[in-house]
Amino acid sequence: MLKCNYGDFMEYKITTNSEEETIELAQNIESEKFPNMIICLQGDLGSGKTVFTKAFAASMGIEDNITSPTFTIIKEYDSDIKLFHMDVYRLNEVKEDIGISEYFNKKGVCIIEWSDLIEDILPKNRLDIKINIIDENTRIFKIIPHGTKYEDLCERVL
Ligand SMILES: Nc1ncnc2c1ncn2[C@@H]1O[C@H](COP(=O)(O)OP(=O)(O)O)[C@@H](O)[C@H]1O
């Protein structure tokens, strides 16, 4: 893990060399979850956004089969705190207003795949996770906490 201080933000760089290591990373972050937590996932197709989300959900005790909600945009899972899994890739094809920003205050955890597409409506305080594909099994995770709650979380689990 490499920790960089860019002055106005911190960045944690973590390389995972297998799906299992990405699962472990998601479990570590899940261990510090809190109501209204926002996790923003950016990365190309196949980078591991859904792998991360599935592991996070499993760690929350959610037993449902988690699939990318590409066509439904938002899927909701029950747990002691709710999980809202969003995939906003096709959001521009949805005609009705599905009120995404309301989910940020529903006391659950929001995990948003392709969050860069809705950058303008994202809350200021959030955890940004940018995933780069290096080769078949290697991914670089750049984790950027915005706000003290997320900064403290990173200090504890990364
Ligand atoms: N280090 C890694 N971390 C996460 N996934 C990995 C890793 N190495 C290989 N993979 C594979 O990459 C794919 C990621 O798929 P997925 O999570 O659905 O991507 P996305 O949701 O970003 O499109 C899976 O097939 C997974 O097995």
Ligand SMILES: [Mg+2]
């Ligand atoms: Mg996906």
